[in-house]
Amino acid sequence: MSRDTVFDPTAPLTPTGNLRRRQVFSRLAIYGATAAAVLAVGVLVIVIYTVAARGASALNLDFLIKGAPAGIGPELVGTAIIVAIATAIAMPIGVLIALFLTEFAGSRATHLIRMTLDLMNGLPSIIIGLFIFGLLVNHHKQSGIAASVALAIIEVPLIARGSQEVLLLVPGSLREAADALGVSRWRAVLGIVLPSALGGILTSTVLSVARAAGETAPLIFATSVFDPGKYSLNPFEALPNVPVRIYTLSEEANPTGFAEAWGLSLILISLILFASLGARALFARSKRKMA
Amino acid sequence: MGYVSSTLPPMSATASPTAHLGSRPSRGRRSRRKQADRIGDAVLYGVCLLAALLSIAMIVLIGYQVVHGASPAISKFGLGFLTGTTWQPNFGEFGAGSLIFGTAVSSFAALLLGAPIAIAIGLFLSLLAPARVRGVISPLVEMLAAIPSVILGFWGILVLAPFVHENIEPFLHGTLGFIPIFGAAQTTGSSVFTASLILTIMVIPIIASISRDLFLAVPRDVQDGASALGATRWEVVRGVVLPSTASGVVAASLLGLGRALGEAIAVAQVIGAGSEIQASLFKTGDTLAARIANQFPGALTELHKASLFYLGTILLVIGLVSNLVAHWIGRRFSFEGGTLR
Numbered sequence: 202m203s204r205d206t207v208f209d210p211t212a213p214l215t216p217t218g219n220l221r222r223r224q225v226f227s228r229l230a231i232y233g234a235t236a237a238a239v240l241a242v243g244v245l246v247i248v249i250y251t252v253a254a255r256g257a258s259a260l261n262l263d264f265l266i267k268g269a270p271a272g273i274g275p276e277l278v279g280t281a282i283i284v285a286i287a288t289a290i291a292m293p294i295g296v297l298i299a300l301f302l303t304e305f306a307g308s309r310a311t312h313l314i315r316m317t318l319d320l321m322n323g324l325p326s327i328i329i330g331l332f333i334f335g336l337l338v339n340h341h342k343q344s345g346i347a348a349s350v351a352l353a354i355i356e357v358p359l360i361a362r363g364s365q366e367v368l369l370l371v372p373g374s375l376r377e378a379a380d381a382l383g384v385s386r387w388r389a390v391l392g393i394v395l396p397s398a399l400g401g402i403l404t405s406t407v408l409s410v411a412r413a414a415g416e417t418a419p420l421i422f423a424t425s426v427f428d429p430g431k432y433s434l435n436p437f438e439a440l441p442n443v444p445v446r447i448y449t450l451s452e453e454a455n456p457t458g459f460a461e462a463w464g465l466s467l468i469l470i471s472l473i474l475f476a477s478l479g480a481r482a483l484f485a486r487s488k489r490k491m492a
Numbered sequence: 493m494g495y496v497s498s499t500l501p502p503m504s505a506t507a508s509p510t511a512h513l514g515s516r517p518s519r520g521r522r523s524r525r526k527q528a529d530r531i532g533d534a535v536l537y538g539v540c541l542l543a544a545l546l547s548i549a550m551i552v553l554i555g556y557q558v559v560h561g562a563s564p565a566i567s568k569f570g571l572g573f574l575t576g577t578t579w580q581p582n583f584g585e586f587g588a589g590s591l592i593f594g595t596a597v598s599s600f601a602a603l604l605l606g607a608p609i610a611i612a613i614g615l616f617l618s619l620l621a622p623a624r625v626r627g628v629i630s631p632l633v634e635m636l637a638a639i640p641s642v643i644l645g646f647w648g649i650l651v652l653a654p655f656v657h658e659n660i661e662p663f664l665h666g667t668l669g670f671i672p673i674f675g676a677a678q679t680t681g682s683s684v685f686t687a688s689l690i691l692t693i694m695v696i697p698i699i700a701s702i703s704r705d706l707f708l709a710v711p712r713d714v715q716d717g718a719s720a721l722g723a724t725r726w727e728v729v730r731g732v733v734l735p736s737t738a739s740g741v742v743a744a745s746l747l748g749l750g751r752a753l754g755e756a757i758a759v760a761q762v763i764g765a766g767s768e769i770q771a772s773l774f775k776t777g778d779t780l781a782a783r784i785a786n787q788f789p790g791a792l793t794e795l796h797k798a799s800l801f802y803l804g805t806i807l808l809v810i811g812l813v814s815n816l817v818a819h820w821i822g823r824r825f826s827f828e829g830g831t832l833r
Contacts, residue, residue, distance in 0.1 A: 227724035234620055237612035241696055242632050248639060248647050297543035305537055306544070316819055317547050323747065323815035324808075325754020327781045328558060331804040334788075335557035354550060361547075385529035387536040415640025417757045418785055425789055444642050451646040451761055459650065466643045477638050481631055 249470065256467025259460050265468075268430040270457070273465050275432045279440035283345050283424070284414050286436060287352035292406050294353075295360025296395075299402075302361075303368040304390055322358040329354050330419035343424050345436035351419035356409040363405020367398040367487070400487035407480040411473045417444035425449075443469050558808050561801035564794060573802055579767050579783075581791070586799035588806060590769045594777035595807075598684050598759065599752040601773065602691035607745045610696045614703030615729060619715075630704070637697035645761030648690045653681025653762055656689065661774050675772025682764030685773040687782075690758050695748035702744035706737040743822030750814040754807060756781035780807045 216224055264272040298318070302311055329351050337347040371394050379389035395402075424439040433440055443465050450462035559566075565573065569586065576587020613633060617626050661677035668674045710733050718728045734741070756779075764776030765786055778786075780803045791797045 223724050223727065227726035230726040230729070231620055234612040234616040237609045238616040238621070238629055238633070240609065241613055241636060241700065242629060244693055245632055245636050245639075247651075248644065251647055251651050252643065294543045294546060297540045298547055300536075301540035301544040305540055310544070314544050314547065316816075317551055319819050320551055320812060320815050321547060323750050323811060323818075324554070325750075325756065325781055325811050327754065327756035327784050328554065328804055328808050328811070331561060331784065331788075331801060332554045332557045335561045335801075336553075339561075354554075357547065357550075385533055387529070387532035390536060411638060415638075415642065417640065417642040418781075421757075421785060421789060444640060447642050447646055448757060448761075451642070451649055462646055466646060469640060470643055473638055473640065474635060477635070478631065 249474075252463065252466045252470055255460075255463040256465075259464030260467065264464055268432065270430070270461070273443070273446070273461065273468070275427075275429060275441040276443045276446045276465065277468065278432060278434070279345065279424075279427070279442040280414060280444070282434065282436055283348045283420075283440055283442055284352060284410055286346065286349035287356060287413055288406060288410055290349060290353040291356035291360055291409065295357045295406075295409075296364050296402055298357070298361040299364035299368055300390065300395075302365050304386075304394070318358040318361055321354065322362070324354075325418075326351075326355060326416055327418040330422040333419055334422040338422060343422075343426055343439040345424055345438065345440035348420050348423035348440070348442070349436065351423055352413040352416060355416060355419070356406075356413050359409035359412060360402075360405050363408065364398065364402045367401025367405075368394065370401070371397050401484060404480045404484040404487070407476050411476040411480070415444055415469060415473055417448050420445045421448070555808065558801060558804045562798055562805045565798035565802040566805075568795065569799075569802070573799075574806070577769060581787070581793070581796045584793065584795050586795070586802075588780065588803055590767055591778055591780045591783050591803060592806065593769045594684065594763070594766075595753055595779040595781070595810075597773070598687045598691060598763070598777070598779055599749055601685075601688035602695050602752045603745060603749050605688065606692040606695035606748065607699055609692075610699035610744075610748070611703050611741060613696070613700040614707055615733070617700070617704040618707035619725075619729065619733065630701070633697050633700050635697075636693060637701075641694065641755060641758040642761075644690055644693060645758030648686060648758060648762040649682075652689060653683075653686050655681070656683070656686050657681030661685065665774070672771040673773050675770075675774050677774050678776070680764070682762055682776055683774045684763060684777040687759045687763040687777070687779075688773070690762055691752040691755060694755060694758070695752050698751055699741075699744045699748045702747065703737070703741050706740040706744070707733055710736055739821050743818040746814050746818035746821070750811055750818065753779075753814065754781055754811050756785040760785045780804075 215221075265277070266272060266274045268275050298314065302314055306314065332354075333347050333351040337344070337350065375393055375397065376389060379393055384392075420442055424442060425445050427433065427439045427441045427445075429441050429446055431441075447462050447465050447469070450458040450465075565586065569576065573586065573588055574592065575589050576585075577589035578585045578587050579590070580586075617630055617633070621629060657677060657680060661681075661683075664674045665676055669676075714732055714736075715728050718732045723731060759779050760782035763778055763782055765778050765782070766776030767778065768775075770777070784800050784803055784807075788797070788800050791800060
């Protein structure tokens with residue numbers, strides 16, 4: 202209520218003066234926050250729309266199965282091999298770390314390991330590329346395996362954090378019941394705790410795969426010199442792969458190359474988006490079922 | 493999520509997982525079974541411990557390999573490498589000065605643009621949006637983080653850069669040209685500014701999802717109390733929500749900054765690989781990570797490679813520090829790194 206108005210009992214109950222100003226400001230803030238959300242979704246829609254519109258024209262069966270310059274078959278197969286091996290390495294390690302955190306570690310060890318996982322997760326992927334180059338490629342040669350190890354390092358913290366989260370959701374009563382029946386620790390963990398958390402563990406694995414499949418920086422070091430025209434299945438050689446191919450094509454100013462890169466981008470982005478959306482939906486369901 | 497003690501099995505209070513076993517001697521089949529259980533427990537514990545130790549060893553090994561690869565350059569250039577601004581592989585002269593500058597400028601610009609937007613999104617998702625809208629928008633915002641950086645960079649080259657070059661740069665130069673950072677537009681859209689925009693897109697989902705979780709955790713009754721005292725929606729946010737989560741929001745921004753500092757591919761695609769320190773955002777530039785990605789495959793001399801490893805060492809130190817600080821500030825909140833939720 203501003204100072205110079207005289208109290209008038211018949212005036213309508215609408216805010217005036219300072220209150221009005223405050224409410225207008227508040228409403229503007231709400232519009233601003235809404236606009237920010239719309240902006241973010243808008244950017245996502247624009248990016249996906251561009252990729253879909255420009256990539257769709259390239260898509261046909263030949264494009265999917267033939268080698269360059271007609272198609273992208275070798276890259277798809279190579280990426281599948283690299284990511285499969287990476288996940289085969291990362292999943293057991295990630296789940297074991299999560300088990301260590303939930304079943305065995307005291308609070309100090311938990312803090313240490315969680316900090317380590319955070320650091321691994323925050324590590325720029327180009328650093329992991331340098332590391333893999335120094336460890337596996339330098340003095341040897343490029344290989345799909347080197348790429349898989351690099352991607353495994355990216356996947357481990359994601360799988361471990363996700364699995365830990367679902368393991369913590371396993372009701373304590375299950376563990377206590379097992380203890381009361383005299384079931385030993387390892388049987389309880391392998392027979393009761395892990396199976397009931399399996400859905401969530403698989404979810405976080407799928408999410409980590411979606412993240413790893415698009416990583417480019419480490420692959421530049423590990424498996425970038427390949428013949429995009431030929432299928433290659435040997436992981437001890439450099440394997441053709443989707444991200445590096447997109448990167449190479451994007452650096453060459455060549456319209457047919459751009460068309461191929463849009464096609465590759467469309468395939469990659471749809472795989473990733475479907476995998477992560479599906480995994481999220483599954484996770485929400487299994488979480489609801491357990492809680 | 494806190495470490496709820498009731499979800500822990502009772503014996504985790506003791507150091508050894510086998511402490512509860514074998515206190516009572518028994519015979520025959522039972523004892524053989526106990527023997528097997530004792531071995532099983534020990535093996536499971538050992539394997540889990542090994543995996544956990546492996547993660548620590550990995551960090552140490554990564555640090556060692558990167559510094560080891562950089563050692564020829566470190567012994568040749570010393571700390572002068574950090575301030576030297578010449579980068580001429582043909583003459584064996586290397587300095588990281590302009591790259592550190594480019595990294596700092598592009599990342600801070602991205603944070604300056606991205607953090608307010610992301611915090612606003614976090615507020616929208618946590619306090620304003622109805623549950624059903626939140627259920628749709630939240631995953632969509634996180635989808636932004638799932639777009640591979642190489643695709644974002646490719647889109648940046650062919651879609652964003654021309655748009656920025658033809659529309660945004662002339663506009664900003666025309667209206668705000670008296671500020672040196674908005675210099676004249678160059679011949680292409682490859683610029684520090686375009687790179688900052690790409691980084692902004694990458695930073696937003698990280699900060700938004702963490703701050704949304706932070707805001708959701710602010711107790712409802714405190715907010716209702718403020719409302720009951722007559723505070724408007726904004727005043728509740730300004731007076732209750734933001735102050736109680738400020739340190740967490742700072743930590744989230746640091747995580748976003750770490751992501752922006754370390755992004756190599758997308759930046760390499762759009763920043764234009766310039767080598768000079770320039771005030772204008774519309775000129776080409778380069779960052780530590782982008783320089784590594786650009787030049788490593790073609791690096792011929794050992795010194796060139798070692799210098800790129802040296803850049804990696806700088807990046808590693810900056811990245812570790814920003815993550816550690818974020819971890820330290822944010823430990824009160826223990827957020828989930830924005831991966832699952």
